[in-house]
Amino acid sequence: MKLDINGFEKKFDLTLDSEPWKQIQTDFISSKRIMIVGNGGNLAVADHAAIDVARLTNKSAFAPGSGILASSLIHETSHDEWVKNWVAISMRGIKDELFS
Numbered sequence: 001m002k003l004d005i006n007g008f009e010k011k012f013d014l015t016l017d018s019e020p021w022k023q024i025q026t027d028f029i030s031s032k033r034i035m036i037v038g039n040g041g042n043l044a045v046a047d048h049a050a051i052d053v054a055r056l057t058n059k060s061a062f063a064p065g066s067g068i069l070a071s072s073l074i075h076e077t078s079h080d081e082w083v084k085n086w087v088a089i090s091m092r093g094i095k096d097e098l099f100s
Contacts, residue, residue, distance in 0.1 A: 034061040035090065037083050043070060062090070 015021055028034065034053050038046030047065025054061040064070055064086045073082035 032059060033094075034059050035087065036061065036063040037086075038063065039070075039083075043067060 034050065036046040036050045036053070038044070043063075043065065046063040050061040050063035050065070053059055064073075064083070069086070070082060073085050076082075077085050
């Protein structure tokens with residue numbers, strides 16, 4: 001079986017030229033703190049990405065990299081609300097000037 005990726009480069013270039021991508025890039029460049037979230041198997045991918053961002057840039061980056069953390073928050077609230085609660089918990093004690 002052969003993986004057909006014809007047109008991938010064109011789609012990739014279109015993505016890089018899109019307004020949403022440019023906005024994400026602008027936001028990333030201007031941010032000091034990066035929160036990356038994944039769900040299911042992507043929880044580990046998000047955690048790895050946060051580690052790479054923190055390691056390779058001057059930004060503070062983190063993710064809810066623990067399935068235990070996620071399941072605890074899901075139990076406390078719901079599957080739809082756990083990320084919102086994680087963000088609220090993670091932002092406790094952060095001074096307002098860090099959000100500008």
